Amino acid sequence: MNNTATTNNDLLAPSKRLVKRYRAEKRFRRCGIAAITLSLAFVFFLFFTIFSDGISAFKQTWIELKVEFSNDLFANENLAAADYPGLVKRSLRTMFAEVKSRKDKKLLYGLVSPAAAYKLQDMVEADPKIIGTVQEVWVLADDDVDMLMKKKIDRTVPESNRRIRDIQLEWIDKLVAQGRLTTNFNRTFFTSGDSREPELAGIRGAIKGSFFTLLITLALSFPIGVAAAVYLEEFAPSNHWTDLIEININNLAAVPSIIFGLLGLAIFINFWGLPRSTPIVGGLVLTLMTLPTIIIAGRASLKSVPPSIREAALGVGASKVQTVLHHVLPLAMPGMLTGTIIGMAQALGETAPLLMIGMVAFIVDIPGTFSDPAAVLPVQIYLWADNPERAFTEKTSAAIMVLLAFLIVMNGLAVLLRKKFEIKW
């Protein structure tokens, strides 16, 4: 490069080969960066679409009704037998006295959710003294009204192409003007089970189902997995049998999870006669699926405990079992826990095997025990995603957000554990 320094030419002016090499290195680095950028872009795209679709599901629309709990409706002694849907309709009719035709009345009734009747019933049963009074009551709006308020139904499209009629739009605008229509935080989503009505559907049931299922999975797969890993790594003689077992465990980790579902269906439900669609069967199936992960992670972390620690313990006269329990296992535990959490996270997101054992049923009740029929989060997502109603789309994305939140927390916990207990020798 420098004309005057002729003697040092080969150092100063890089040869053609060097230039080529640098260029190749640069190209290689650029490829790597491009790959990372691309995958990050996909992740962001995924998060963005889910977020923008689902965030609105955390809000819900309410309508304030003026309800006259007139005595004539409650002539019967049995409060539960009163005509609450009729009461809701009557309230709507009095609020919109101008609506006369049968067709319009039907549209008017469609503004509020069927849940309104239940709410009125609850109020009366909680406090029968309100009979004979007039009350202002906030009731859930129908999901179509909700969609309109969230701008998911476009007012500008022709009436025939939209689920909300022009006349309904008028009423809604009137309600908004009167301050009788509002949106606020959607508690229903977190407190109720599945429902045919989108505005009533929640993930409480699925979360509890996932919780019970994972509890069974954890309670079974952690002790069994750790015991198996410890035995195989520390005590088993190395012979053909242990080789065979090792190969099989590695194979099991690669078996498609739906196979475990079929196995669970054949053994746990058809042979043992356990109730289908329940967390106990789901937990058993997911245990089968998670065990190989935990055993492999457990063995790896046992292997990473330096042999010098074992020798030290044996050298002061600890027995084999004492050596393992006092020294090796505590050192391997963080790794085992990390593996377990990752296994649990996999189990939390697993859908296919649970479909096989009937956890795909439509279940309204929130499960209270391990043997109650239940759905789990990913299956709930599957069910909602399958539902054609517009309002379930945002529910689907919201449920995915909840699932992702759980997964991020679990994986974060695993990373934290690994960081915290990173062994320094």
Next chain:
Amino acid sequence: METATSALTPSFPVMIGNQAESVMEDSDAKETARNTVGTPFVDAPRMTCRNVDVFYDEKQAIRNVSIDVDQNEVLAMIGPSGCGKSTFLRCLNRMNDTVSSCRVTGSILLDGTDIYHPSVDVVPLRAKVGMVFQKPNPFPKSIYDNIAYGPRIHGLTQNRSELDEIVETSLKKAGLWKEVRDRLNDPGTSLSGGQQQRLCIARAIAISPEVILMDEPCSALDPIATAIVEELIAELRTQFSIVVVTHAMQQAARISQRTAYFHLGNLIEVGATEKIFTNPLHQLTEDYITGRFG
């Protein structure tokens, strides 16, 4: 036993093999066991090893070794790398049991009891024959717990104050007390290499062994730490029998009373350290200590 007694007379060392034999010829003849020259046996031994063979699967690592470990002596084992010093040392507290391919034949007695007898339990054996390893390997626990672990699992103490006492005396014997008395709850791994090795020695003596085996205890230490540990070994001789494997001949010369020279799985020569280093009987020993190979 027969061959051992024939070599028992210390004043008349039996010489086997041609002294002029070269190293090359020796490796050709390595399949055959050699007899030991010098003074492998003592009058009132703590440990007695007779005709010990050690195999890793089919491969023989130790051939027909017979030697005694005296009371209150430091016995050094020297020899080129791979000659089986560690293997033999680990037979003395059955540490080789952990290697599944390893098979030991012959007899090794501790105070007259065959330690390989089927009814002997290795747990009390290892309490009597302690071990210190090449790389300092403190437990990743507190300094206190490192020492207290042995006494705890062997049930040597009734209460906390007795345990405190054992920890203190062990650390004092290992010359570590002054340095760590204020930080007994710090992790053992936070000490320097030399301190860690002395901690390991303290851990070994906390269970009051009779014999302490040390496998190259200074090879991972710097010269100053090495000097301190060597001094410590010399002091410990008053209470324990110590068998030290080392590849540093000067170290053997400094700390031991007797020295054993191993060569390709054979015990070539045993004798008073002074004699081995000044006037070895066997050509192979001489070759080794004069640095012709090793």
